[in-house]
Amino acid sequence: MHIVHVVGARPNFMKAAPVFQALARHDCVRQTLVHTGQHYDFNMSDVFFQQLAMPAPDVNLEVGSGTHAQQTSQIIARFEPVILDLKPDWVAVYGDVNSTVAAALVCAKLLVPVAHVEAGLRSFDRTMPEEINRLLTDQISDLLFTPSEDGDRNLEKEGIAPEKVHLVGNVMIDSLVRLLPVATEQAPRNLPERYVLVTLHRPSNVDDIGWLKSLIDTFQEVSRDVPVLFPVHPRTRARMAEAGIKCGDSGSNLRILDPASYLEFLALQSHAAVVITDSGGIQEETTFLDVPCLTVRENTERPITVSMGTNTLVGRDILRLRSELESVLAGKTKRGVVPPLWDGHAAERIAQVILQPRSGRLTAQSSQRLSAVTSG
Ligand code: UD1
Numbered sequence: 001m002h003i004v005h006v007v008g009a010r011p012n013f014m015k016a017a018p019v020f021q022a023l024a025r026h027d028c029v030r031q032t033l034v035h036t037g038q039h040y041d042f043n044m045s046d047v048f049f050q051q052l053a054m055p056a057p058d059v060n061l062e063v064g065s066g067t068h069a070q071q072t073s074q075i076i077a078r079f080e081p082v083i084l085d086l087k088p089d090w091v092a093v094y095g096d097v098n099s100t101v102a103a104a105l106v107c108a109k110l111l112v113p114v115a116h117v118e119a120g121l122r123s124f125d126r127t128m129p130e131e132i133n134r135l136l137t138d139q140i141s142d143l144l145f146t147p148s149e150d151g152d153r154n155l156e157k158e159g160i161a162p163e164k165v166h167l168v169g170n171v172m173i174d175s176l177v178r179l180l181p182v183a184t185e186q187a188p189r190n191l192p193e194r195y196v197l198v199t200l201h202r203p204s205n206v207d208d209i210g211w212l213k214s215l216i217d218t219f220q221e222v223s224r225d226v227p228v229l230f231p232v233h234p235r236t237r238a239r240m241a242e243a244g245i246k247c248g249d250s251g252s253n254l255r256i257l258d259p260a261s262y263l264e265f266l267a268l269q270s271h272a273a274v275v276i277t278d279s280g281g282i283q284e285e286t287t288f289l290d291v292p293c294l295t296v297r298e299n300t301e302r303p304i305t306v307s308m309g310t311n312t313l314v315g316r317d318i319l320r321l322r323s324e325l326e327s328v329l330a331g332k333t334k335r336g337v338v339p340p341l342w343d344g345h346a347a348e349r350i351a352q353v354i355l356q357p358r359s360g361r362l363t364a365q366s367s368q369r370l371s372a373v374t375s376g
C-alpha cells in the first residue's frame with residue numbers, strides 16, 4: 001500500500017511524525033512525504049523534521065508565503081502532477097492549514113482516497129481561515145480521525161457517514177509523550193525560576209495593531225513582577241516591526257525570542273507558571289501537561305481543553321486577561337484531567353484503520369480516474 005503524507009506548516013509536523021512512524025512498522029506500506037513549503041524557515045520547519053526524526057521530504061512544492069488564494073492555488077497546481085505521477089492508495093492530510101484543504105481537494109477530484117487526521121474540530125467561527133479549511137476537508141475526506149468525541153458529534157451533524165469516522169485520540173500528544181523526556185533533559189539551563197510563556201500569531205490578534213499593542217503593553221507590565229518569555233512567530237514579528245512596537249520599558253522583563261524548536265518549546269511549556277496563547281495545539285499540550293492556559297480568543301475548536309483541561313478562554317478582553325493572570329499567579333489554578341485516548345497511541349490506532357482490508361471500490365474508481373486524466 002502506498003501512502004502519501006502532506007505537510008506544510010509548523011503544526012502539521014508533530015501530527016504527521018507519529019503516523020508516519022506507526023505505518024513504517026508495517027512491511028506492506030510504502031510512504032512518500034510531500035512538504036508544500038507553506039513554512040520554509042529553518043526554525044519553522046527543518047528543525048522540527050530533525051527533532052521529530054522525520055525523513056527529509058521526498059517532494060517539496062516550495063509554495064512559500066502569499067495570500068490565502070495564492071498559497072492554496074499554488075499548492076493545488078503543484079500537487080496535482082505529484083499525485084498523477086505517484087498514484088497512491090491513500091493520501092493523509094493533517095490539521096486545518098491551507099496545505100490540508102488544498103491537498104484534500106486535489107485528491108477528491110482525482111478520486112484518490114483522503115484520510116484527515118484531526119477531523120471534526122469546530123470553532124463555529126467562519127471568520128477563521130482554519131474553520132473553512134476544517135469544514136471543507138472533512139466534507140471531502142474518506143477517513144476522518146477525530147481526537148475527541150465532540151469531533152464525532154460535529155461530523156454527525158454535518159451529515160458525514162459514521163463509518164468513515166474513527167475516534168482515535170490526539171496524535172500531537174503521541175509526539176509529546178515520546179519526546180517530553182528528551183525535552184526535559186535538554187531544557188535551556190538559564191530559565192527563570194517562575195515565568196509566563198506567551199505565543200501569538202492569529203490574524204485576529206496580531207493584524208489589529210491597536211489590540212496587539214495593548215497585549216504587549218500588558219505583558220510588559222506583568223513582566224515587572226514575573227518574567228515573560230515570548231517566542232515570536234514571523235507574522236507577529238513583522239506586524240510589530242511595521243507598527244514600531246518596542247519592548248524595552250525600563251524595569252520590565254519581557255523577553256522577545258526567536259520561534260522555539262519543538263523540544264525547546266515543550267520544555268518551556270512544561271516549566272511555565274502559565275501559558276498565554278492563541279494557538280490550537282498549545283491549548284491541548286498545556287492540558288496534557290497540567291499547566292494553566294489562558295487563550296486570547298473568543299472561541300475554540302478544542303472545547304474539551306476548557307471542559308476537561310486547564311484552558312480558560314479570556315476572549316478579547318484585557319481586563320479579563322489581567323484578572324485571570326493575577327489569579328493563576330496567586331496560585332488559584334484550574335485543575336484538569338487528560339481527555340480519553342490522549343495516551344501516546346493515537347497513531348497506532350490510525351495505522352490499524354488505514355491498513356484494514358476494504359472493498360476495492362475506492363481503489364478501482366481512483367485508478368480509473370487517474371488513468372483517464374493522465375491519458376488525456
Ligand atoms: C499558518 C496556519 C495556522 C497555523 C500557523 C502555525 C493557515 C491558514 N494558517 O498560519 O493555522 O496555526 O500556520 O504557524 O494555514 N513566514 C515566515 N517564514 C515561514 C513561514 C511564514 O517568515 O517559514 C511568515 C510570512 O511572512 C508569512 C507569514 O509568516 O506571510 C504567515 O505565514 P502563513 O503560512 O501564511 O500563515 P501562519 O500565520 O503561519
